[in-house]
Amino acid sequence: MTNRQQSDRLDPATVIRAGLDLLDEKGLDAVSTRAVADRLGVRINTVQWHVKTKARMLDLMADAVLGEIPLTDLPAEPAERARELARRFRRGLLSHRDGAALVVGTYPAEPGTLAFAEALVEALLASGLGDREAAWTSWAVIYFALGLTQEEQAVDHRPLGDILARAISATTHPALHRVAGHLAPGSFDERFEFGVEAILAGR
Numbered sequence: 245m246t247n248r249q250q251s252d253r254l255d256p257a258t259v260i261r262a263g264l265d266l267l268d269e270k271g272l273d274a275v276s277t278r279a280v281a282d283r284l285g286v287r288i289n290t291v292q293w294h295v296k297t298k299a300r301m302l303d304l305m306a307d308a309v310l311g312e313i314p315l316t317d318l319p320a321e322p323a324e325r326a327r328e329l330a331r332r333f334r335r336g337l338l339s340h341r342d343g344a345a346l347v348v349g350t351y352p353a354e355p356g357t358l359a360f361a362e363a364l365v366e367a368l369l370a371s372g373l374g375d376r377e378a379a380w381t382s383w384a385v386i387y388f389a390l391g392l393t394q395e396e397q398a399v400d401h402r403p404l405g406d407i408l409a410r411a412i413s414a415t416t417h418p419a420l421h422r423v424a425g426h427l428a429p430g431s432f433d434e435r436f437e438f439g440v441e442a443i444l445a446g447r
Contacts, residue, residue: 254284254286254290254291254293254294255294256294256295256304258284259280259284259291259294259295259301260295260301260304260305260308261308262280262283262284263275263280263301263302263304263305264305264308264309264340265283266279266280266283267305267340267341267342267343267346268340268341269341271341271342272341272342272345272346275298275301275302275305276298277291277292277295277297277298277301278291280301299350302346302349302350303350303351303352303354304352304354305346305350306346306347306349306350306352306357307350307352307354307355307356307357308356309336309337309339309340309343309346309347309356310333310336310347310356310357310359310360311355311356311357311359312336312339312356313332313333313335313336313356313360314332315329315359315360315363318363318367322367322368322369322370322371322372323367323371323444325363325367325370326364326367326368326371326385326444327440327441327444329360329363329364329367330364330385330389330436330440331436331440333360333364333385333386333389334389334392334393334436337389337390337393337397338393338396338397341397342397343393343397344389344390344391344393344394344396344397345394345397345398347390348390348391348394361382364382364385364386365378365379365382368381368382381443381444384443385440385443385444388439388440388443389436389440392432392435392436392439395429395432396429396432399429399430408420408424408427408428409424409428412424
């Protein structure tokens with residue numbers, strides 16, 4: 245079968261779906277155009293026909309993750325709508341293995357990403373923020389959600405609580421030692437709600 249015939253068997257959506265399946269099974273480090281080609285049973289240049297490069301494929305995968313976030317049945321009240329969008333963003337990241345690490349490493353101006361950003365910024369504008377404040381608050385919410393979710397998805401691989409406990413003491417780091425119980429991994433739902441509320445309250 246020629247490369248063109250193989251390419252005709254595929255479309256970009258099929259390639260991206262295979263990439264997401266690979267992500268869910270093996271993690272972000274295992275995702276490459278070659279690995280996706282092997283999964284689909286085609287040559288690597290057949291995959292590249294549709295996505296060009298690994299970076300482009302990851303952009304489209306990240307956009308697909310955000311495109312899965314439902315944007316209907318949102319609260320009518322703007323501030324609560326923004327909170328709910330932040331929650332859905334985190335759930336969308338958590339729905340895929342290494343979802344936060346995938347999204348944080350990309351910057352796609354693609355339909356799913358733009359639709360989510362539009363909904364979040366619209367909610368912030370409707371809540372009374374000015375243009376700059378709405379734009380920057382949306383970044384703050386997204387960056388916070390990405391960072392916390394990336395920690396949450398990696399926590400099984402990094403015993404941060406044990407590392408922190410060994411590194412500090414009441415003598416060397418009294419403030420950190422005092423609050424250490426609140427710095428250890430865990431309580432991600434509560435930490436997320438606290439962080440989003442702090443961002444939106446301080447806008």
